[in-house]
Amino acid sequence: MPVNPELVGRDFPPTPPYLVGREKVREFSRAVFAADPQHIDPAAAQALGYADVVAPPTFAIVVTDATLQQLLSQPDSGIVLQNVLHAEQKFRYSRPIVAGDELTAKLSVTGIRAMGAAAMVTSESEITDAAGAHVVTTTSVLLVGEGDA
Protein backbone atom coordinates (compact mmCIF):
# COMPACT_ATOMS: atom_id res chain seq x y z
CA MET A 1 0.00 0.00 0.00
CA PRO A 2 1.51 3.36 -1.03
CA VAL A 3 0.20 5.35 1.96
CA ASN A 4 1.47 5.18 5.54
CA PRO A 5 -1.43 3.86 7.69
CA GLU A 6 -0.01 5.67 10.73
CA LEU A 7 -1.45 8.94 9.35
CA VAL A 8 -4.77 7.89 10.89
CA GLY A 9 -5.15 9.60 14.23
CA ARG A 10 -2.13 11.87 13.76
CA ASP A 11 -2.65 15.32 15.28
CA PHE A 12 -2.45 18.15 12.74
CA PRO A 13 -2.33 21.78 13.90
CA PRO A 14 -5.19 24.11 12.88
CA THR A 15 -4.42 26.01 9.68
CA PRO A 16 -3.63 29.74 9.87
CA PRO A 17 -6.79 31.90 9.69
CA TYR A 18 -8.20 32.37 6.17
CA LEU A 19 -9.93 35.74 5.74
CA VAL A 20 -12.76 35.43 3.19
CA GLY A 21 -12.76 38.47 0.90
CA ARG A 22 -15.77 39.82 -1.02
CA GLU A 23 -13.92 39.92 -4.32
CA LYS A 24 -12.65 36.37 -3.77
CA VAL A 25 -16.23 35.20 -3.29
CA ARG A 26 -17.25 36.97 -6.50
CA GLU A 27 -14.28 35.52 -8.39
CA PHE A 28 -15.04 31.98 -7.18
CA SER A 29 -18.76 32.40 -7.90
CA ARG A 30 -18.04 33.40 -11.48
CA ALA A 31 -15.68 30.43 -11.87
CA VAL A 32 -18.35 27.90 -10.80
CA PHE A 33 -21.17 29.59 -12.78
CA ALA A 34 -22.97 30.57 -9.57
CA ALA A 35 -24.76 33.66 -10.80
CA ASP A 36 -27.29 33.97 -7.99
CA PRO A 37 -27.26 37.54 -6.57
CA GLN A 38 -26.53 36.35 -2.99
CA HIS A 39 -22.97 35.56 -4.18
CA ILE A 40 -22.39 38.85 -5.98
CA ASP A 41 -24.47 41.62 -4.47
CA PRO A 42 -24.08 42.52 -0.77
CA ALA A 43 -27.62 43.97 -0.70
CA ALA A 44 -29.08 40.67 -1.96
CA ALA A 45 -27.12 38.78 0.69
CA GLN A 46 -28.23 41.21 3.38
CA ALA A 47 -31.85 40.73 2.34
CA LEU A 48 -31.37 37.05 3.26
CA GLY A 49 -29.90 38.02 6.63
CA TYR A 50 -26.16 37.77 5.91
CA ALA A 51 -23.56 40.41 6.66
CA ASP A 52 -21.99 40.25 3.18
CA VAL A 53 -21.90 38.16 0.02
CA VAL A 54 -22.40 34.41 0.54
CA ALA A 55 -19.78 32.01 -0.83
CA PRO A 56 -21.02 29.17 -3.06
CA PRO A 57 -21.32 25.82 -1.22
CA THR A 58 -18.12 24.34 -2.65
CA PHE A 59 -15.98 27.36 -1.66
CA ALA A 60 -15.12 25.43 1.52
CA ILE A 61 -12.68 23.41 -0.58
CA VAL A 62 -10.53 26.54 -1.01
CA VAL A 63 -10.24 26.86 2.76
CA THR A 64 -9.24 23.20 3.07
CA ASP A 65 -6.40 23.52 0.56
CA ALA A 66 -4.05 24.26 3.45
CA THR A 67 -4.98 20.92 5.04
CA LEU A 68 -4.25 19.07 1.80
CA GLN A 69 -0.84 20.73 1.80
CA GLN A 70 -0.31 19.55 5.40
CA LEU A 71 -1.10 16.00 4.34
CA LEU A 72 1.18 16.14 1.29
CA SER A 73 4.04 17.66 3.28
CA GLN A 74 4.21 14.84 5.85
CA PRO A 75 7.62 13.37 5.00
CA ASP A 76 6.45 9.83 5.73
CA SER A 77 2.99 9.98 4.10
CA GLY A 78 3.90 8.24 0.84
CA ILE A 79 1.44 10.52 -0.98
CA VAL A 80 2.65 12.12 -4.24
CA LEU A 81 0.27 14.70 -5.73
CA GLN A 82 0.44 13.47 -9.31
CA ASN A 83 -0.76 10.04 -8.14
CA VAL A 84 -3.81 11.44 -6.36
CA LEU A 85 -7.33 11.18 -7.76
CA HIS A 86 -10.29 12.85 -6.07
CA ALA A 87 -12.82 10.04 -5.60
CA GLU A 88 -15.50 11.53 -3.35
CA GLN A 89 -16.29 14.84 -1.72
CA LYS A 90 -18.85 15.79 0.88
CA PHE A 91 -19.71 18.96 2.80
CA ARG A 92 -21.80 19.20 5.95
CA TYR A 93 -22.83 22.74 6.79
CA SER A 94 -23.82 24.54 9.95
CA ARG A 95 -24.04 27.76 7.95
CA PRO A 96 -22.73 29.16 4.65
CA ILE A 97 -19.36 30.89 4.44
CA VAL A 98 -19.77 34.67 4.20
CA ALA A 99 -17.29 37.38 3.18
CA GLY A 100 -15.58 38.68 6.30
CA ASP A 101 -15.34 35.24 7.93
CA GLU A 102 -11.99 34.31 9.38
CA LEU A 103 -11.81 30.53 9.09
CA THR A 104 -9.53 27.84 10.43
CA ALA A 105 -9.44 24.21 9.30
CA LYS A 106 -8.44 21.23 11.43
CA LEU A 107 -7.47 18.09 9.54
CA SER A 108 -7.91 14.52 10.62
CA VAL A 109 -7.25 11.40 8.59
CA THR A 110 -10.11 9.08 9.43
CA GLY A 111 -9.41 6.04 7.28
CA ILE A 112 -6.88 4.42 4.99
CA ARG A 113 -7.57 1.16 3.24
CA ALA A 114 -5.76 -0.74 0.52
CA MET A 115 -7.46 -1.06 -2.84
CA GLY A 116 -5.30 -3.21 -5.05
CA ALA A 117 -1.98 -1.43 -5.41
CA ALA A 118 -3.59 1.88 -4.41
CA ALA A 119 -4.99 3.27 -1.18
CA MET A 120 -8.25 5.03 -0.38
CA VAL A 121 -7.55 7.86 2.06
CA THR A 122 -10.48 9.49 3.84
CA SER A 123 -9.86 12.80 5.56
CA GLU A 124 -12.03 15.35 7.31
CA SER A 125 -11.44 19.04 7.80
CA GLU A 126 -13.51 20.82 10.37
CA ILE A 127 -13.82 24.51 9.53
CA THR A 128 -14.59 26.91 12.36
CA ASP A 129 -14.98 30.69 12.50
CA ALA A 130 -13.15 33.28 14.61
CA ALA A 131 -15.53 32.60 17.51
CA GLY A 132 -14.72 28.89 17.34
CA ALA A 133 -18.18 27.97 16.02
CA HIS A 134 -18.56 25.18 13.47
CA VAL A 135 -19.17 26.36 9.89
CA VAL A 136 -18.67 23.32 7.67
CA THR A 137 -16.99 19.93 7.72
CA THR A 138 -15.49 18.71 4.47
CA THR A 139 -14.87 15.02 3.88
CA SER A 140 -12.58 14.00 1.03
CA VAL A 141 -11.80 10.55 -0.29
CA LEU A 142 -8.59 10.40 -2.27
CA LEU A 143 -7.44 7.44 -4.33
CA VAL A 144 -3.67 7.40 -4.03
CA GLY A 145 -1.68 5.32 -6.49
CA GLU A 146 1.89 4.11 -6.39
CA GLY A 147 4.90 5.84 -7.91
CA ASP A 148 7.61 8.36 -7.15
CA ALA A 149 7.52 12.08 -7.83
Place this chain on the structure above:
Amino acid sequence: MSDASTGAATAGLTVGDVVAERTVHLTRESLVRYAGASGDFNPIHYRDDVAAAVGLPGVLAHGMLTMGLAVGTIEPWLGDSGRILDYGVRFTKPVVVDPDTGADVTVVAKVGAVDEESARIDLTVSHDGTTVLVKAQVRVRTV
Protein backbone atom coordinates in the same frame (compact mmCIF):
# COMPACT_ATOMS: atom_id res chain seq x y z
CA MET B 1 -30.86 32.08 7.75
CA SER B 2 -34.07 32.63 5.88
CA ASP B 3 -37.49 34.14 6.18
CA ALA B 4 -40.85 32.62 5.38
CA SER B 5 -40.85 33.85 1.79
CA THR B 6 -37.74 31.88 0.82
CA GLY B 7 -39.40 28.69 2.02
CA ALA B 8 -42.13 28.84 -0.60
CA ALA B 9 -40.17 26.97 -3.26
CA THR B 10 -39.41 24.06 -0.97
CA ALA B 11 -42.98 23.58 0.28
CA GLY B 12 -45.12 20.73 -1.06
CA LEU B 13 -42.38 18.84 -2.86
CA THR B 14 -43.09 15.46 -4.41
CA VAL B 15 -40.49 12.79 -5.10
CA GLY B 16 -39.62 12.88 -8.78
CA ASP B 17 -40.30 16.59 -9.29
CA VAL B 18 -37.67 18.31 -11.42
CA VAL B 19 -36.86 21.52 -9.55
CA ALA B 20 -34.16 22.90 -11.83
CA GLU B 21 -32.01 22.04 -14.82
CA ARG B 22 -29.39 23.69 -17.00
CA THR B 23 -26.53 23.03 -19.38
CA VAL B 24 -23.20 24.78 -18.78
CA HIS B 25 -20.73 25.11 -21.62
CA LEU B 26 -17.13 24.72 -20.43
CA THR B 27 -14.14 25.93 -22.42
CA ARG B 28 -10.43 25.87 -21.67
CA GLU B 29 -10.88 29.43 -20.41
CA SER B 30 -13.38 28.10 -17.84
CA LEU B 31 -10.73 25.69 -16.54
CA VAL B 32 -8.06 28.38 -16.26
CA ARG B 33 -10.56 30.63 -14.50
CA TYR B 34 -11.41 27.86 -12.01
CA ALA B 35 -7.73 27.08 -11.48
CA GLY B 36 -7.08 30.71 -10.56
CA ALA B 37 -10.16 31.10 -8.39
CA SER B 38 -9.64 27.85 -6.49
CA GLY B 39 -5.86 27.64 -6.37
CA ASP B 40 -5.89 24.15 -7.96
CA PHE B 41 -3.15 24.45 -10.57
CA ASN B 42 -2.78 20.76 -11.38
CA PRO B 43 -1.58 20.97 -15.02
CA ILE B 44 -3.86 18.13 -16.18
CA HIS B 45 -6.54 20.84 -16.22
CA TYR B 46 -4.83 23.11 -18.76
CA ARG B 47 -1.88 21.35 -20.45
CA ASP B 48 -2.49 18.77 -23.18
CA ASP B 49 1.08 17.47 -22.98
CA VAL B 50 0.84 16.74 -19.25
CA ALA B 51 -2.61 15.16 -19.61
CA ALA B 52 -1.28 12.89 -22.36
CA ALA B 53 1.84 12.02 -20.38
CA VAL B 54 -0.20 10.70 -17.46
CA GLY B 55 -2.44 8.70 -19.78
CA LEU B 56 -5.58 10.86 -19.79
CA PRO B 57 -7.80 11.17 -22.87
CA GLY B 58 -7.35 14.96 -22.80
CA VAL B 59 -7.41 18.01 -20.55
CA LEU B 60 -10.05 17.47 -17.86
CA ALA B 61 -12.35 19.80 -16.00
CA HIS B 62 -11.61 19.95 -12.27
CA GLY B 63 -13.97 17.60 -10.43
CA MET B 64 -14.64 20.42 -7.99
CA LEU B 65 -15.66 22.70 -10.89
CA THR B 66 -18.25 20.13 -11.99
CA MET B 67 -19.39 19.69 -8.38
CA GLY B 68 -19.66 23.46 -7.95
CA LEU B 69 -21.61 24.20 -11.11
CA ALA B 70 -23.93 21.26 -10.39
CA VAL B 71 -25.17 22.64 -7.06
CA GLY B 72 -25.37 26.16 -8.48
CA THR B 73 -28.16 24.89 -10.71
CA ILE B 74 -30.60 24.68 -7.79
CA GLU B 75 -29.80 27.99 -6.12
CA PRO B 76 -32.26 30.20 -8.03
CA TRP B 77 -35.01 27.73 -7.04
CA LEU B 78 -33.75 27.29 -3.47
CA GLY B 79 -33.27 30.98 -2.72
CA ASP B 80 -31.11 31.04 0.39
CA SER B 81 -28.10 28.72 0.02
CA GLY B 82 -28.09 28.56 3.82
CA ARG B 83 -30.82 25.96 3.39
CA ILE B 84 -28.21 23.48 2.18
CA LEU B 85 -27.47 21.04 5.01
CA ASP B 86 -25.06 18.78 3.18
CA TYR B 87 -23.85 18.04 -0.32
CA GLY B 88 -21.84 15.10 -1.55
CA VAL B 89 -20.73 13.51 -4.82
CA ARG B 90 -18.63 10.68 -6.17
CA PHE B 91 -16.42 11.53 -9.13
CA THR B 92 -16.76 8.67 -11.58
CA LYS B 93 -16.05 9.85 -15.13
CA PRO B 94 -13.85 12.72 -16.32
CA VAL B 95 -15.14 15.67 -18.34
CA VAL B 96 -12.71 16.10 -21.25
CA VAL B 97 -12.70 19.70 -22.46
CA ASP B 98 -11.80 19.98 -26.15
CA PRO B 99 -9.59 23.00 -26.98
CA ASP B 100 -11.87 24.02 -29.87
CA THR B 101 -15.35 22.83 -29.00
CA GLY B 102 -15.24 22.74 -25.19
CA ALA B 103 -17.66 20.50 -23.32
CA ASP B 104 -21.30 20.71 -22.28
CA VAL B 105 -22.24 19.60 -18.77
CA THR B 106 -25.95 19.02 -18.19
CA VAL B 107 -27.51 19.07 -14.73
CA VAL B 108 -31.01 17.88 -13.86
CA ALA B 109 -32.13 18.32 -10.24
CA LYS B 110 -34.94 16.08 -9.00
CA VAL B 111 -36.54 15.54 -5.62
CA GLY B 112 -35.20 12.19 -4.38
CA ALA B 113 -36.73 12.01 -0.91
CA VAL B 114 -38.78 14.22 1.41
CA ASP B 115 -39.20 14.21 5.17
CA GLU B 116 -40.77 16.63 7.61
CA GLU B 117 -37.85 19.05 7.76
CA SER B 118 -35.75 18.44 4.69
CA ALA B 119 -35.63 17.15 1.15
CA ARG B 120 -32.95 15.30 -0.74
CA ILE B 121 -32.31 16.71 -4.19
CA ASP B 122 -30.63 14.27 -6.56
CA LEU B 123 -28.48 15.82 -9.26
CA THR B 124 -27.99 13.95 -12.52
CA VAL B 125 -24.82 15.40 -14.02
CA SER B 126 -23.83 14.26 -17.47
CA HIS B 127 -21.46 15.05 -20.29
CA ASP B 128 -21.66 13.60 -23.78
CA GLY B 129 -24.41 11.20 -22.69
CA THR B 130 -22.39 9.83 -19.75
CA THR B 131 -23.05 10.40 -16.06
CA VAL B 132 -19.95 12.04 -14.56
CA LEU B 133 -20.99 12.40 -10.91
CA VAL B 134 -22.65 9.57 -9.00
CA LYS B 135 -24.70 9.95 -5.82
CA ALA B 136 -24.69 13.71 -6.28
CA GLN B 137 -27.10 14.58 -3.49
CA VAL B 138 -27.98 17.84 -1.78
CA ARG B 139 -29.99 17.78 1.42
CA VAL B 140 -31.91 21.02 1.91
CA ARG B 141 -33.91 22.35 4.82
CA THR B 142 -37.56 22.85 3.90
CA VAL B 143 -38.87 24.49 7.07
